[in-house]
Amino acid sequence: MRHNSKPENFERTNRFHFLYIFLLLLFIFPSLCCLSTAAKIDDPNPLRFQKEIKRFAWQDAKNSYPEQAVLFIGSSSIYCWKTARDFPALPVINRGIASAQISDQNYYYDSIVKRYKPARIIFYCGDNDVAAGKDTVQILADFKTFTLRLKKDLPHTNLLFLAIKPSPLRWWLWDKMSQTNHAIKNYCKHSELCTFLDTATPLLNTKGLPDEDLFAEDGLHLNSDGYNIWKNLLTPGLVKDTNQKL
Numbered sequence: 513m514r515h516n517s518k519p520e521n522f523e524r525t526n527r528f529h530f531l532y533i534f535l536l537l538l539f540i541f542p543s544l545c546c547l548s549t550a551a552k553i554d555d556p557n558p559l560r561f562q563k564e565i566k567r568f569a570w571q572d573a574k575n576s577y578p579e580q581a582v583l584f585i586g587s588s589s590i591y592c593w594k595t596a597r598d599f600p601a602l603p604v605i606n607r608g609i610a611s612a613q614i615s616d617q618n619y620y621y622d623s624i625v626k627r628y629k630p631a632r633i634i635f636y637c638g639d640n641d642v643a644a645g646k647d648t649v650q651i652l653a654d655f656k657t658f659t660l661r662l663k664k665d666l667p668h669t670n671l672l673f674l675a676i677k678p679s680p681l682r683w684w685l686w687d688k689m690s691q692t693n694h695a696i697k698n699y700c701k702h703s704e705l706c707t708f709l710d711t712a713t714p715l716l717n718t719k720g721l722p723d724e725d726l727f728a729e730d731g732l733h734l735n736s737d738g739y740n741i742w743k744n745l746l747t748p749g750l751v752k753d754t755n756q757k758l
Contacts, residue, residue, distance in 0.1 A: 553646045558619035564609050565623055572627075578603030582750060583628055586636035587612045589677065592733055598743045602750060605630065613641045614654040621658070626665050633662070634746070635706075636674040638692055642685050648692045655696060659705040672749075673700060674742070675712040678722045681731035709749075714741050 581603045584590045590608030607624040609616060614637045617624070625633065635658075641651045655673070662671060673696055676689045690712075697708040715738060717723040724731070726738035734742070 552650055553644060555615040556613060556644070558616050561609055561612065561616060561620070565620055568607060568624060577605055577628060579629070580631040581605045581628055582632045582634065583625065583630035584608060584634045584636075585617060585624055586634075586674075587640055588733060589636050589639065589674075590634075593739055593742075598739065599747070599750065608636075611640055612637060613644065613646075614638060614651060614658065615641075618654060618657050618661070621661060625662070629666060630669055632670045632672065632750070634672050634674065636711075638676045638696075639679075639682070639689070642676065642688050642692060643682060648688070648695050651692050652695045652699060656699065656703075659703065663705055671706040672746075673706050673708050675708065675710050677712050677715055677734070679715075679732050680722045680724055680727055683722055709745060711742050711745055714745065 582599065582605070584593065584595050584604065584606045586608055588608065588610035590606065591610045593606070593608065595604045595606045605628055609620075609624075617635075617637055638651055638655070641654070659671060662669060675693045675697075678686050678689065682689070693708075693710075693712060697710075700706040700708040715723055715726055715734075726734060726741065728735045
């Protein structure tokens with residue numbers, strides 16, 4: 513008499529499927545954990561800028577700074593910008609710090625932002641953050657920290673974020689920079705704590721690549737022609753805002 517082997521085969525198949533799924537999860541689960549908890553990049557030591565902060569304090573002690581100023585802060589793209597020359601009719605303060613990241617702006621917030629009680633802040637930073645390996649989530653979180661602190665301390669100060677620029681030297685990072693720009697633009701739109709200005713697209717040529725004629729020899733910083741583009745983008749809004757406050 514022949515026994516029915518179907519239940520036994522069915523049970524064996526189920527055991528095989530269970531083992532297969534178990535092994536699959538064993539190998540995949542750690543990878544999923546890594547994706548969901550991407551390692552946060554450590555902030556650089558802000559004390560590396562003590563010399564610059566002391567220089568700012570010395571300048572403030574030597575010369576009175578204007579009230580209701582237009583404060584330019586951020587990294588080397590602000591530091592290298594001759595803002596007083598490009599905006600001679602405005603009460604400009606420049607506190608750019610070469611190589612700075614947004615975490616540095618947060619650390620020195622009291623020294624380079626709060627003390628001046630500016631009417632408007634022009635903010636360019638994030639370029640070095642992406643280059644250091646920080647992702648969009650971390651950069652946006654740092655920027656949110658800045659905006660919430662500013663809202664609490666100086667609720668009437670207008671904050672303008674200049675888009676992270678596409679440069680020849682860091683073009684290979686542009687996808688990440690563009691994602692960060694998009695995230696900050698959305699945040700500004702929905703939070704109403706800041707305004708996003710697209711200062712990136714005008715630096716691209718007809719092929720969609722960084723226009724090398726607008727950059728210095730290092731391929732990273734703007735030259736005078738590049739800064740002229742930024743100045744022309746900023747001037748209408750700054751002049752209008754200043755006239756409204758007069």
